[in-house]
Amino acid sequence: MGIKMDSLLSTKGGSCELRFGVAQFDHYDPLAEIDKLAEWGFDYVEPAGVKIMQLSETSFREAVNAARACPIHVEAMCTLLPADLKIVGPGIDLSHVRDYVGKALARAEVLGVRTIMFGSPSSRNVPDGFSRGRAWDQLQEFLLWMGDEIVCHKYGFVIAVEPLRKAESNIINNVAEAYDLVIQINHPKIQIVVDFFHLAEESEEPTILVKAKDKIAHLHFANPWGGRSFPSQPMEHPGYAPFFANVRAIGYRGRLSLEANTTDFHADAPRALAALRQMALAYPKEPVGSPEVQ
Numbered sequence: 001m002g003i004k005m006d007s008l009l010s011t012k013g014g015s016c017e018l019r020f021g022v023a024q025f026d027h028y029d030p031l032a033e034i035d036k037l038a039e040w041g042f043d044y045v046e047p048a049g050v051k052i053m054q055l056s057e058t059s060f061r062e063a064v065n066a067a068r069a070c071p072i073h074v075e076a077m078c079t080l081l082p083a084d085l086k087i088v089g090p091g092i093d094l095s096h097v098r099d100y101v102g103k104a105l106a107r108a109e110v111l112g113v114r115t116i117m118f119g120s121p122s123s124r125n126v127p128d129g130f131s132r133g134r135a136w137d138q139l140q141e142f143l144l145w146m147g148d149e150i151v152c153h154k155y156g157f158v159i160a161v162e163p164l165r166k167a168e169s170n171i172i173n174n175v176a177e178a179y180d181l182v183i184q185i186n187h188p189k190i191q192i193v194v195d196f197f198h199l200a201e202e203s204e205e206p207t208i209l210v211k212a213k214d215k216i217a218h219l220h221f222a223n224p225w226g227g228r229s230f231p232s233q234p235m236e237h238p239g240y241a242p243f244f245a246n247v248r249a250i251g252y253r254g255r256l257s258l259e260a261n262t263t264d265f266h267a268d269a270p271r272a273l274a275a276l277r278q279m280a281l282a283y284p285k286e287p288v289g290s291p292e293v294q
Contacts, residue, residue, distance in 0.1 A: 017253035018280050019043040020273055023078045023117075023220060024051060028265045031063060034070045040270040044075035046257045049104050049116065050082050064110055074111040076218060076255055080104060083122035087142045088135045088171070090127070101146065109155045115218045115255065117193050118143070119162035121169035135171060140185050147187035160193035160217040165201040174204045179212040195220035195259070196243050197228055206242045207287050213250035221276065222260035230260045230268035231275045234282055242288040244279045249287045 022030040022037055023046035030037060030045040037045060045067075055063060067074050080101070081087070087097055108116055126135040146159050163178045172178050178192045192215045199206065201224055209216065223229045223237055234240060256276065262268040 018219075018247075018276075019075075019255045020276055021046050021076060021255055021257045022269060023076070023257040023259040024048040025078075025259045026261045028262065031067065031074065033265070034067060034072060036266070037269070038070055038072040041273055042072060042269075044072050044255065046076035046078055046117075046259075047074060047111075048079035049077045049108065050079050052077070052107055052111070053082075053100070053104055060107060060110075067111065074113055076115045076117070076257060077108050077111070077113045078117045078257075078259070079120065080116055080118055081120035081123040083120075085123050087120075088124050088126055088138045089130050092138065097142070098145070102149065105146070105149060105153070105155060108157060109153070114157045115160050115191075115193070116157055117160050117162050117218065117220075118146075119164055119169075119193075121164050124172070125170050132171070136181070139171070139181065143181075143185055143190050144187055147185070147189040150189045158189045158191050158217050160191050162193045162195060162220070163198055163202075164195075165198045167201070173198075174202050175199060175208045175212055176204070179208075179215060182215050191215045191217035193218040193220060195222075196239070197222040197224050197259070199243070200224040200237075200239045203290070205289055206239070206246045207289055209243075209246040209250055209252075210287050213252070216250070216252065216254075218254060219247070219252070219256040220259045221256055222258065228261050230258060230262050230272040231279075232268070232271050233275055234279045239290060240279055241282075242290055244282070245286065245288040247280075 020042055021044040022042060024030055031047040034045050085097060085100060086092055124139060126132055161178045161182055163172050163174050166173050175194055182190055182192055192212055194209060194216055223231045225237055258272050
C-alpha cells in the first residue's frame with residue numbers, strides 16, 4: 001500500500017514524513033477498531049503479537065481478511081513475546097522459543113507487518129544472580145536468529161529493539177544501549193524503535209536520535225505526564241519540542257504509533273492525532289537538547 005498524500009507532512013526548510021498509527025496497549029484493541037481509526041485519519045494499526053498468537057487459525061484468517069478489507073492496514077506489531085517465554089537466563093528452552101517465534105513471524109508476514117517491536121521486558125529481564133554478560137550474549141543470539149529467519153523466509157519486515165525504562169526492564173534501558181546492541185549484532189534486519197515515553201522517563205537526551213538515525217525503524221509516543229496518557233496538545237510537555245526537532249533533524253520518514261493509557265479511547269485517539277500532526281510541523285529542524293524540567 002502506498003503512502004497517503006495527506007500523511008506526508010512537508011515543512012518549511014525541511015520535511016518530516018510521518019505515518020501515524022495506534023499500538024495495542026491498555027484495554028483497547030486497534031485491530032478491532034481499525035475502521036474507526038481509518039475514519040479518524042490514522043494510517044495503520046499496530047496490534048500485539050501475543051494477541052495475534054492467541055487466535056485460532058480460523059479466527060486469524062478472519063482477522064486478516066477483515067484488515068485487508070479496510071482502507072488502512074496492519075503495518076507494525078508490538079509485544080512479540082508472552083511474559084512466560086524466557087529468552088534470557090539459565091535453562092532457556094530454545095526449541096520452544098524458536099517454535100513460537102517462528103509461527104509469530106509467519107503470521108506477521110501474512111498480516112502485512114513491516115516492523116516488529118522487540119520490547120517484551122518479562123522475557124528479556126536478567127534474573128537475579130545471572131551474568132549480565134551472558135544475558136547480553138543471549139539477546140544477541142536471539143536477535144541474530146530472528147534476523148536470519150527473516151532473510152531465510154524472505155519476510156518483508158525488520159525487528160526493532162525497544163529500550164524500556166528501568167521500572168519495566170533491567171536491561172536495554174535507553175536508546176544508546178539499544179544502538180550499541182544493534183551495532184554489535186550488525187544485521188540489516190535488526191534495528192531500533194525510539195519511544196518518547198521511555199526516553200523521557202530515563203532522561204535521555206533526544207539528540208541521541210542523531211547518533212542512532214541510521215538504525216531507527218519506528219517511533220512510539222505517549223505523554224509521560226498523567227500516567228502515560230495520549231497527548232492532547234503540542235505544548236503540554238516540555239520534551240515534545242526537542243523530540244520532534246530531532247525527528248525532523250534526522251529526516252526521519254516512517255511510522256509513529258501512539259502507545260498510551262486512556263479512559264476514553266474514542267475521544268483521546270483523534271485528539272492525539274491532531275496534536276501529533278501539529279507537532280510534526282511546528283518545531284525547528286536543528287538538533288535540540290532537553291529543556292530543564294522543573
